[in-house]
Amino acid sequence: MTEILKLLKNGNKPSLLAAFVNAFLGIIKGAAFFFTGNVAMFAEMMHSFGDSANQFFVYIGSALSKKAPTKQFPAGYGRIVNLVCLFAVIIVAILSYETIKEGWHHLLHPAIESKGIFIALGVLFIGIVLETAVLAKAAVEVLHEAGQEKAGLASISKAFGFLNRAKPATKLVFMEDLVATAGNILAFSAILIAHFTGWGQIEGLVSIIIGCMMFFVVGKVFLDNARGAIGETDQEMLNHIAHLVLDDPNIKDIVRLEVIKEGEFLHVELVAEANPELSLAFLDDVRDHLTEIILSQKGVTRVAILYDEDDGELTWVHVADRPPNLTIK
Template identity: 25%
Template structure:
């Protein structure tokens, strides 16, 4: 299940990369032909997105590397590092360039030229960006359904930063196209280039907001994000389903990559086995938990006498962690 999710994320990023590259080239040509500040901002936006997709593709590949002696939990957190680079790139290349160019064009007084070219490119870009956006929404809808969340709630909470980045970047791209079209149209109608420049600034502000949101979400996982109560309940259920476990008194979970957790738990074992058997039983329990593809490593110890027992939700509950 998790491997399928990672493969789906890689394909989603690859589709976004191809779409952004084609759009960036088209917008650059339109910006040269029209001299529109909004089109320059959109071109910068798309080139930033294209570069970001390269970071995200690297993130997908590196995060899938198997654990080794130097990285016993694997390389899952690498995906957050490269996704952070992508978010910073979106801010510096997309937002800063767009705002700076827009401000410099506020005092320009040039008539709108070749606006038809700009509109054609905007329409072409909307189709490609929309296709990429719909693909990311379809993937998120599937994982959100398994997590019993709506799409927006899931995209803000998912441990998969690549599909989240594609979702936000494509959403920002579609909104940016509307802002660019509005700026160019108002330039045509009023004859004032201020509207076109204002469109460029608005696009830059939009990109800055998206970049800050993505930076914050990636930072949260890099410093050690604990899973949601739903995931905690799932792992408790997974522990409770083990034949040797009578109860669980302590549980620590931490994301070490997309849909990957490190588990530390204190359990009370069934029966009253001698000490030399307990270590062996705990080790077997840990290996059993690690059979779940979402558990990178499980460290178990005995509960202290009289320690409060953590409750397990009644009813069927999937032990999988879809995000």
């Protein structure tokens, strides 16, 4: 139990905050739907509860992924966060379907008049404020993980350029809350339009749009985490580490270099060619030096370095300079 509590303290904080915020919003939106019968409010209720469950699972997964390697799992538990994200999107997919189905029904058979417009608008306004705050927090975390400076509210727009460098949990929270904020604004607008124009079908149309946006997040998150669960190479870091290794005058060539994403972490495996006349003791010192340099790079938690005899031929070509049809040996 003590170990679990320690792990939970290191879980992804934005996802935990978003889980509580969305649970609260789901409850008040559910109450508003009960009193008003507004289908746009139903869509937002489903959206909030789906995001809450999703983000809570992601928080647990991000915490467990930091568990230290064991004899049974020597590579560690980093990919747990990817597996949890894959499970979490199933929940969102089901709720997305229900949201679209309810919206379609309302589009074909719109209610004559929604009740309690001020209740609905008040709840949605609270949702816009809270979701925007969580989105801003997630954006700041994205920039922090990418090594960038935060920029106040401009952090949200700035974060789009660095999403691919964010941790899986942070990226998921940012995307979900972006859609949630947009969904609140759409539902707010739909209720106003329906009230002043009498076009009741717009609430069903907005419900369908919100459900489709949820499906977009499902698809994006599924693809990203499926690659992570299989074991995706970080190409940018691979090229960077190759430069660091070849900057060492004792390394003549790289036979093989792998930089694999293990959840939020990177594992590096290197086979390098060295002068066969160098002593084992000297090469061991070189390995220690390279290991220290590589471990100092952001996200790298494990390094394995092996040597091969220099064959006098250069076989490694940097990723940025490699022709499309040339593979790394």
